[in-house]
Amino acid sequence: MNDTIKFKIDSQEIVAKKGQTIVEAAKDNGVYIPTLCNFEGVKPKGCCRMCTIKVNNRFMTACTTPAAAGMEVENDSAELNDIRKSIIELLFVTGNHFCPSCEKSGNCELQAFGYRYQMMVPRFPYNFPQKGIDASSPKIIKDQNRCIMCKRCIKTIKDEEGRNYFAFQNRGSELAVVLDKKLGKEMTDELAKLAMENCPVGSIIYKEIGFEKPIGTRKYDKQPIGSEIEV
Amino acid sequence: MSKKVIATTSLAGCFGCHMSFLDIDERILDLVELVEFNKSPIDDIKVFTKPVDIGIIEGGCCNSENIEILKSFRENCKVLVSLGECAIMGGLPALRNGIPIEECLAEAYLDGPTVGENKEGILPNDPELPMLLDKVYPCHEIVKIDYFLPGCAPDADLIWNALVALVTGNEMDLPYEVIKFD
Numbered sequence: 001m002n003d004t005i006k007f008k009i010d011s012q013e014i015v016a017k018k019g020q021t022i023v024e025a026a027k028d029n030g031v032y033i034p035t036l037c038n039f040e041g042v043k044p045k046g047c048c049r050m051c052t053i054k055v056n057n058r059f060m061t062a063c064t065t066p067a068a069a070g071m072e073v074e075n076d077s078a079e080l081n082d083i084r085k086s087i088i089e090l091l092f093v094t095g096n097h098f099c100p101s102c103e104k105s106g107n108c109e110l111q112a113f114g115y116r117y118q119m120m121v122p123r124f125p126y127n128f129p130q131k132g133i134d135a136s137s138p139k140i141i142k143d144q145n146r147c148i149m150c151k152r153c154i155k156t157i158k159d160e161e162g163r164n165y166f167a168f169q170n171r172g173s174e175l176a177v178v179l180d181k182k183l184g185k186e187m188t189d190e191l192a193k194l195a196m197e198n199c200p201v202g203s204i205i206y207k208e209i210g211f212e213k214p215i216g217t218r219k220y221d222k223q224p225i226g227s228e229i230e231v
Numbered sequence: 232m233s234k235k236v237i238a239t240t241s242l243a244g245c246f247g248c249h250m251s252f253l254d255i256d257e258r259i260l261d262l263v264e265l266v267e268f269n270k271s272p273i274d275d276i277k278v279f280t281k282p283v284d285i286g287i288i289e290g291g292c293c294n295s296e297n298i299e300i301l302k303s304f305r306e307n308c309k310v311l312v313s314l315g316e317c318a319i320m321g322g323l324p325a326l327r328n329g330i331p332i333e334e335c336l337a338e339a340y341l342d343g344p345t346v347g348e349n350k351e352g353i354l355p356n357d358p359e360l361p362m363l364l365d366k367v368y369p370c371h372e373i374v375k376i377d378y379f380l381p382g383c384a385p386d387a388d389l390i391w392n393a394l395v396a397l398v399t400g401n402e403m404d405l406p407y408e409v410i411k412f413d
Contacts, residue, residue: 098326099412100316100383106413115410120379121319126369128321130329215413224407 005069009033009053010076016067022060023051025067026075030231033075034084034116036109036200037150038063048150050084050113081117088113089122096128096145097201103210104202106218110148111201112225131176137184139192140204147177147203157195159183165195177203235284235398238308239271242297243324243367244290247384248315249273252287254387265398270307283308285397288376291321292368296361305374310397313376314390316383316412318369325367332365382411 003018009031016025021044026033037048046061053062054074062075074080091097091110099105113119131144153166154177165187169178187195196206215221241249249272255262268274269283286308292298305311316322327335336354340346370376380393389409396403 096326096329098316098320098322101323101326102413111412114412115407118405118410120381120410121313121369121371121376125372126320126325128325128328128366221411222408 005067007067007069007071007073009073014067014073020067022053022055022062022065022067022073026062027229030229031075032226032229033062034113034226035063036113036148037152039152039156039198042152042155045151048087048148050087052080052083054080084113085117085119086123088117088119089124091148092119093122093124093126094129095148096131102146102202103205104146104196104199106213106215106221108202108220109200109225112220115220116224116226134179134184135207136181137179137187137192137207139187139189139207140179140184140195141207142177142179143203143205144176145203146201148201149175149177150200151177152198152200153177153195153204156198157191159191165191234265234267236269236281237266237271237285237287237394238269238279238283238304239273239287240289240300240304241272242288242290242301242318242370243293244315244317244322246272246289248289248318248382251382251384251387252314252390255391256387258391262394266394279303279307284310285394286311287314288312288318288370289314290317291324291370292364292373293324294361294363298364298373301370301373310377311370311374312378312380312393312397313370314380315385316381318376319371319379319381320369321367322383328366332363336363383413386411 005016005018007014007016009026012031014025014029014031023033023035023038033053034050036050038044038051044063046064049061051062052059055065055071088110092114097110099111102108105111133144134142154164154168157165163183165180165183166177167180169176192206195204239249268276269281270276270279286304288301288304288311292301313319317324321328340349340354341352378393380389382389386409392404392409
């Protein structure tokens with residue numbers, strides 16, 4: 001039985017395994033489709049829309065759409081890249097993303113997308129919302145000003161019994177990803193560091209060590225996000 | 232060809248962007264061949280003395296004086312450039328934007344841990360002092376800004392490339408390393 005399928009991204013032939021999503025298949029073929037809320041090992045949910053592509057001329061999310069034989073995918077086009085840029089701009093103005101004071105700067109995926117799409121200024125007005133900071137855990141700081149609600153911490157940071165350290169609270173404009181007060185106090189060093197690493201922005205900051213890597217040596221100082229996939 | 236005229240100012244900024252401007256190092260010798268400076272802290276000319284081609288704005292608007300200067304730049308300059316995070320998004324001063332102005336003043340002059348003797352509870356009220364705005368505004372929310380150069384401070388190469396492009400009318404060289412937000 002043949003378990004590979006063929007389809008096209010921007011006229012390039014892609015060979016995919018059956019069951020792969022378009023993002024996974026593209027990655028295996030050296031084609032980068034930007035993702036933000038998507039996280040390896042976690043079931044994709046397509047909430048940030050950064051991976052928006054056109055499949056047979058219809059807008060779809062590449063992280064949730066399974067690859068199918070013969071589909072024509074549009075990915076790296078001016079239209080789609082501008083849509084992605086506008087998502088990044090919206091995220092920047094919705095929160096308080098002041099990069100110079102953020103410990104995640106240089107390793108931040110949101111910022112890296114700002115660089116990749118050359119965001120010189122957001123096209124939307126700044127909100128300057130007043131949001132809180134939870135520093136009650138001895139290991140981490142949860143800064144709501146920078147949270148983009150991607151749920152990566154909710155999905156990946158759990159204790160041995162599978163209990164979540166992070167959860168959604170409230171609804172609508174009050175929605176926030178909060179740290180469980182009791183579990184937060186018992187957080188291990190390893191898990192706290194993992195939480196900071198898995199957070200795409202600077203909303204989860206590991207206490208005590210900051211600005212560890214000097215400017216010029218951080219993840220996105222020299223190489224754009226996605227360059228590790230692109231051939 | 233007559234030289235292009237440049238003006239610069241620092242509104243609610245720290246002069247770091249101007250420092251970064253000087254980081255173009257010996258290229259400043261090439262720059263003086265291309266441009267002449269008008270109103271700017273660099274040559275200390277206080278008022279516009281002729282029409283300006285390129286106005287460079289550092290810092291956002293936190294008080295009435297910032298607004299007045301920014302508007303005078305818009306009137307006198309053909310092209311305005313927001314230089315650095317503060318001009319583009321308010322920057323560090325904008326960290327007060329979520330806090331009511333009364334609380335900011337009370338913290339600074341009445342209740343803060345570093346406040347000395349202020350038994351009468353006086354807030355700065357000299358008529359010569361510019362009025363604080365309710366929040367810190369990005370420059371493009373006050374006047375039309377034509378170009379934006381991010382960074383805190385912006386990379387000297389970014390400033391140089393942008394100036395050369397504006398003066399010569401060529402497209403700007405934008406390598407990945409020069410666009411940074413920190």
